[in-house]
Amino acid sequence: MSKTTVEGQSDGPNVANSSRASDSNDRTIRISADNVRQMGDADLWLGLKRHNLWWSSAVHETKQRFRRSMIGPFWLTLSMGIFIGALGFVMTRLFGQDPAWFVPYLATGIIFWTLLTSIINEAGTAFVSAEGYIRNVPMPISVHYYRMIARNLIIWLHNMVIYVLVYLIFSHDVNWAYLAFIPGFILFLAIAVVGGLCVAVLSTRYRDIPQVIASVLQVIFFITPIFWSVQTFPDRPAFIFWNPVYHLLEIVRAPLLGAWPEPLSWLVSLGLLAVSIPLALYLYRRAYPRIPYWA
Amino acid sequence: MAHLSLQNLTVDFPIYGANSRSLKRRLVSHATGGRIAEGTDDAVVVRALDDVSIEIKDGDRIGLVGHNGAGKSTFLRTVAGIYKPTAGSITITGEVGTLIDPAAGMDPEATGIENIYLRGYVLGMDKGQIADLIDEIADFTELGDFLDLPVKTYSAGMFSRLGFAVSTAIKPDILLIDEGIGAGDAAFQERAAERIEELKRNVRILVVASHDNSLLESLGCRPILFSAGKIVDDGRGGVG
Numbered sequence: 001m002s003k004t005t006v007e008g009q010s011d012g013p014n015v016a017n018s019s020r021a022s023d024s025n026d027r028t029i030r031i032s033a034d035n036v037r038q039m040g041d042a043d044l045w046l047g048l049k050r051h052n053l054w055w056s057s058a059v060h061e062t063k064q065r066f067r068r069s070m071i072g073p074f075w076l077t078l079s080m081g082i083f084i085g086a087l088g089f090v091m092t093r094l095f096g097q098d099p100a101w102f103v104p105y106l107a108t109g110i111i112f113w114t115l116l117t118s119i120i121n122e123a124g125t126a127f128v129s130a131e132g133y134i135r136n137v138p139m140p141i142s143v144h145y146y147r148m149i150a151r152n153l154i155i156w157l158h159n160m161v162i163y164v165l166v167y168l169i170f171s172h173d174v175n176w177a178y179l180a181f182i183p184g185f186i187l188f189l190a191i192a193v194v195g196g197l198c199v200a201v202l203s204t205r206y207r208d209i210p211q212v213i214a215s216v217l218q219v220i221f222f223i224t225p226i227f228w229s230v231q232t233f234p235d236r237p238a239f240i241f242w243n244p245v246y247h248l249l250e251i252v253r254a255p256l257l258g259a260w261p262e263p264l265s266w267l268v269s270l271g272l273l274a275v276s277i278p279l280a281l282y283l284y285r286r287a288y289p290r291i292p293y294w295a
Numbered sequence: 296m297a298h299l300s301l302q303n304l305t306v307d308f309p310i311y312g313a314n315s316r317s318l319k320r321r322l323v324s325h326a327t328g329g330r331i332a333e334g335t336d337d338a339v340v341v342r343a344l345d346d347v348s349i350e351i352k353d354g355d356r357i358g359l360v361g362h363n364g365a366g367k368s369t370f371l372r373t374v375a376g377i378y379k380p381t382a383g384s385i386t387i388t389g390e391v392g393t394l395i396d397p398a399a400g401m402d403p404e405a406t407g408i409e410n411i412y413l414r415g416y417v418l419g420m421d422k423g424q425i426a427d428l429i430d431e432i433a434d435f436t437e438l439g440d441f442l443d444l445p446v447k448t449y450s451a452g453m454f455s456r457l458g459f460a461v462s463t464a465i466k467p468d469i470l471l472i473d474e475g476i477g478a479g480d481a482a483f484q485e486r487a488a489e490r491i492e493e494l495k496r497n498v499r500i501l502v503v504a505s506h507d508n509s510l511l512e513s514l515g516c517r518p519i520l521f522s523a524g525k526i527v528d529d530g531r532g533g534v535g
Contacts, residue, residue, distance in 0.1 A: 033379075
């Protein structure tokens with residue numbers, strides 16, 4: 001019982017294909033009390049490889065939610081558009097912001113804030129809501145997490161329609177800084193996925209965490225420059241300077257507004273990723289054998 | 296060669312009360328030095344499988360029998376890799392397929408065809424493999440044009456026929472079946488039995504958990520008796 005190797009890795013353990021396995025590819029796996037934690041790492045990877053499964057069920061869930069409605073998932077676009085339009089109107093009229101600058105700023109901020117917070121919030125229920133699957137169907141547990149990520153990416157793509165419209169109406173300039181969006185978005189998404197995984201594991205074990213996080217996120221919304229701008233404050237208060245969410249938003253928002261993000265924003269974001277990856281792996285490894293009981 | 300080897304396998308379930316799972320308990324127990332809260336944070340542990348050792352070889356047909364809560368379903372779920380051992384180990388050679396919950400992954404709002412895809416992906420098939428199955432499933436379930444309607448419009452029998460048909464389309468080396476499979480009217484029961492028979496012929500190891508002795512007998516299963524998480528009779532006169 002002291003061997004700690006996972007001999008041959010497979011979908012937790014082997015998922016039967018519709019084609020019969022021949023003797024040549026018979027795989028042996030050994031699951032013991034000693035190696036279950038290492039299997040957590042493999043589960044994250046094997047789950048990612050089942051993209052057929054998590055992508056198609058995410059698409060299905062999104063379609064299902066808007067089945068028989070006239071404009072389908074574009075209701076998401078519309079309701080966010082109305083929110084941005086209303087807030088943009090109030091802020092430009094009441095506080096005399098210039099709409100050509102303020103509306104794209106607000107739209108971009110809200111779109112990415114929504115992506116980030118819905119991933120973090122829904123991470124809290126990613127495993128708990130999949131309890132029926134987890135206990136009855138052998139498949140990598142992380143599939144349920146990736147499905148939630150995919151669902152939020154689909155919603156984000158619908159929301160990006162608003163950005164495109166706003167860009168066409170207000171900005172329509174072109175420069176190299178827009179390209180910085182691509183690495184920025186990859187980093188932004190990586191942090192959201194890895195941070196969300198920490199939340200997902202902790203929330204499955206401690207059921208208060210999702211509530212705590214929902215309240216904290218509300219506060220962060222107000223202290224982060226999303227519907228107001230740092231330019232309003234010539235000397236930045238510490239809570240902006242040290243707010244990692246501000247820097248995280250900046251690496252995607254600044255390029256989409258045609259500006260280069262500050263190097264500090266990239267540094268803070270890379271630092272966040274560097275801290276959250278080992279934390280997420282540690283938590284997932286510890287929790288992996290227990291998630292079926294916790295969920 | 297398919298093979299299953301369980302060595303001193305123990306599976307413990309932590310059972311959390313509504314209280315013990317909250318973070319407050321955890322914090323409070325730290326604040327009080329863990330003395331007052333002692334024993335309240337520690338979850339009750341149920342030992343579902345207790346030091347089980349068994350070798351199941353290629354060609355074996357095993358029936359798991361025993362009272363409710365004796366460990367039959369936990370045994371199946373552990374072999375399927377769902378529950379992880381707390382002590383001991385399990386070594387699995389061959390692909391494992393399960394018929395534990397034939398309806399898992401199905402959505403009542405979606406059409407029959409959509410559900411075949413959803414369920415197919417859950418079983419690990421790809422799009423092409425599922426597409427190839429649709430005609431056969433339509434034929435087997437005799438659902439015909441109903442496959443284009445939402446599953447919620449189906450009768451209970453039609454629903455379980457569909458779940459059964461997709462779930463049994465797999466061809467694993469090791470098949471694990473939990474009781475309560477197959478449903479529908481008498482005519483369908485017969486065809487379901489044929490399908491199970493065919494599966495039985497094709498798989499190398501069959502493990503069925505059931506209270507129905509006649510089912511186990513008809514499948515030619517050697518009964519293994521579980522009691523309180525232990526094997527008390529391995530069907531060969533020996534005690535595991």
